[in-house]
Amino acid sequence: MPIMARETGAQATWSRMGMLHESRKLTAEGIEAAKNRRQLQAEALLSDALILDPENEEALLWLSRVAVRPEDRRASLEKLVALNPANEAARVALHATQRHPQGEAGLRDLVARAESATAGGARRGALAAWKAVLDFDPGNEQAVSAVVRLLGSDHRPQARALVQRALTHNPHNGGLKLLYAEALAESNRWDDVKRVLPTVGPRDLSAAQAFERMGRLHLSAGQMTAAREAFARAVELPDHAPLTHFQLARLLDREGMTERAVVAYREVVDRTWGTPEARQAEQRLREISPYLPRSVADSWPFILREAAGWVVFVFLLAVMDSGVRVAGMSASGVAAIMLAAIGGTCWAVSGAVTGTVRFFGARAIGQGSRRALRVAGVALCLAAVALGLFNSLRSTALLLARIHSG
Amino acid sequence: MFLFPIGDPEGVRYRSIPIATIALVLANVIVYAFEFLAPYPEGYERMVYALGMAPTVVHNQFGFGALSGVTSMFMHSREGLLSLHLIGNMVYLWTFGRRVEDACGPVRYMVFYFTAGLCSALLFILASGLDSPIPVIGASGAVSGVMGAYLILFPGARIRTIFWVVVPIPYPLYLRAFWFLIPWLVYQLLPAIDQLQGYGLSSVAYFGHLGGFFGALSIFLFLRRDALYRYVTGVDL
Known part of the structure; x- marks a missing residue:
């Protein structure tokens, strides 16, 4: 009997895996159809994908863009945000649908105007443009970080209040939490920083830069293991800063992980040749080399x-x-x-x-x-x-x- | 116009003093001092014919025979107190030998140096005919081997190089070894083909250089275990 039970379990797993695979395939076909402006076909394919896997986030996001009826679009977005509250793209789209008279397109237009004002260099105009975005979506991460940057170090309390307010509207956003932790760190409130940082999950961040910022904050707060993990995640992502390897190498070296430290130091030497960090890495490499596993040497x-x-x-x-x-x-x-x-x-x-x-x-x-x-x-x-x-x-x-x- | 390497600014990993390279440079300078002090031209010529390597000496096994392949590596042409032949070879040896020695260790490096020198001698003998009586002298065959090894081990390393246009231009360039040594190899290959066809008028033993350069392929037999491990696992030496 136990053998039968195991077989049934395995069969169920295989069947589930097959369905997930088929759902991903249908999603890819649906996205392809949407990109080729075949809206009805895309909607049908994405709906089929969601029958096989109702938690397919990609299918839900694309369905919210191609569905013919506005209520179907909103329903897809609501389901997506319920599934993953940290999905910023879905959250912004849902917010725009609910608040802006022209929906997502209207909000995108406001963001584009703010971006061009920032690029133009007029600080006051840029601030006004980003504040217009925040009027419709107070939890918009992009707008909040732009305003914090524009306010600069002269208006720290104002910036912190803005981030706090944004977090009440968008409590699952990892980027906003990082901004808040940075604002706290600038005020030397390290105990609060230590409390906020663990609430930022790795799933909330997707850019190397965000992980680098998180690593630096952990480092400043004296949380070495957490800092190492953040830097390790950053170097796995494309577009990471080459000097992140240096931070990572030093932490690995400090924790006695020599093999990984050597690899990280070599990356520093290769990628940042001629910098003081590369020289330091070279020096340290000489100290911890030669490094050859005993099994290979013999x-x-x-x-x-x-x-x-x-x-x-x-x-x-x-x-x-x-x-x-x-x-x-x-x-x-x-x-x-x-x-x-x-x-x-x-x-x-x-x-x-x-x-x-x-x-x-x-x-x-x-x-x-x-x-x-x-x-x-x-x-x-x-x-x-x-x-x-x-x-x-x-x-x-x-x-x-x-x-x-x- | 030509390029002249004057140093390798990059650090070494295992040993800061390149004992074997210094010993080789000193040995070459001492032998040159004997050449310089020998009565000119009789004494000097006798030294060249005795210690230089002529293919017929090796092939027909008289004089120093096969050993002349080794002794010729320490002989250089006499050009007054300062010999450009000696200085050129020793500067190249110092520039490229330091890090190759670091990767091999002094003893293995010495054996590699002589192996490259012997490869150079063999190719020279085969290219110039087994009974040619013209002797060849100079460390350039072995030094070419060291340069080949450098190219294999550190292709991306930067070499401090000066341009020599009538006089040296006092602003060094930092050329990657790849861009310095590959053109150098081509520059040796073309006159060597000329010499093989009987057109070459130069007294330079280009085939000796090529022999040494290809002898460098044996460098993998002489690396430190750790350095070889680094090389085969894709980590920089």
């Missing part, structure tokens, strides 16, 4: 390779000593030379390709084939060394026999 290919270097040197001397006479060599000697040449070439081509690829900064290209080439090269070189040794031993034995026979 492995036979590494030990044999060192012997092979000496054998190649002696082998070259022997070739010179024979007066560079290939005809006078034994078959095994010629075979050893050929194997060494082919193996060396494979190894060399692999090395040269690695060097070239590394120079152009694209490490991922052809990694598998280069590894295969290197393995083949190493194998052939080892075979050549074995054959060369056999050849030398045989020659020595023949020489000794000749001496013995007089």
Whole structure:
């Protein structure tokens, strides 16, 4: 009986996975149709996707844009916000539908006007434009952060009040919480900062910059582990600042995670060459290197390779000593030379390709084939060394026999 | 107009004093001092023919025979108190040898240096004919090997380089090794082809340089274990 129960559970899981997969496929087709202005087809496909997976956030968001009836659009948005209150795009759209006479498009227009006023450089005009956005949507993260930036350090209490007010309208927004924590930090209210920061979930933030800000705040508040996690998340995202690796490396180093610290320090050296941070990273790398796992250091290919270097040197001397006479060599000697040449070439081509690829900064290209080439090269070189040794031993034995026979 | 490397500003990882490179430079300078003090031209010429490597000496096994492949690496042409041949080779050796030695360790680096020198000698012998009586001298074959190793190990490293247009221009450029050494290789390859076809009039042993450069491919046999591990795992040396 327990076996039957397990089978039924597995079947259910497979069936659920199949439905999720089909739902994602239908969503992709629906988005494609929407982008090609086939609104009715898109709505049908997205509705089908939601039948298979009612919690498909992407399908809900796109349905809210393509649904023909306004009440269907609003219903999709309401469901989406209920599912994920931190989904800022859905929240803004729902708010605009409820508040602005022209809906989402009207709010977008206001934001565009504010952005162009900010780019124009007129502080007062930009403030007025962003405040117009905040009149319709007091919890708008983009508008709040723009106003805080425009207010500058002269109006800290005003900025903090603005963020607090925004948070009452949009309590799940991670960006607003970060802004609030920063405002508190500027007032040296570190206990409050420590209380606010844990409420920002990793799911609430999606940009590298936000994680970097969070990491810095944790660092200032003395929460090292949390800071390390924030920086680690930041470097995983595209467009992160190269110096984030430096912060991460120092934290990893401090916590004794040497292997990861070495990788992070190398990133700093590679990406910020010539800066004081790169010099510090280089210095620290020298202190914690050489770093080689014991298992690799003691492995036979590494030990044999060192012997092979000496054998190649002696082998070259022997070739010179024979007066560079290939005809006078034994078959095994010629075979050893050929194997060494082919193996060396494979190894060399692999090395040269690695060097070239590394120079152009694209490490991922052809990694598998280069590894295969290197393995083949190493194998052939080892075979050549074995054959060369056999050849030398045989020659020595023949020489000794000749001496013995007089 | 040509480019002349005057240093490698980047740091080393394992050992700050490159013992083997310094020893090689000193050995070359001492041998040159003997050349300079020998009576000119008889004594100097006798040294060149005895310690220089002529293919016929190796092939027909007389004089120093195969050992001349090693002794010739320490000989340089006599050009007064300061020999451009010696200075050029030693500056190249210092520039590129320091970090290659750091990646190998002094003993393995020495063996690599001689291996590259022997590769250079072998290619020179094969290219110029087994019975050619003209001796070749200079460390450039082995130094080319060191340069090849540098290119393989540190392709993106910056080399402090000066332009030499009649006189050196006193503003160094920081060229990446890739952009310095690949043109250098091409510059060796083209006259070498000329020499093979019998057109080359230069006294420079381009095939010796190429032999040394390709001998650099054996660098993987001489790296420190840690350095090789770094190389194969894609971490910078």
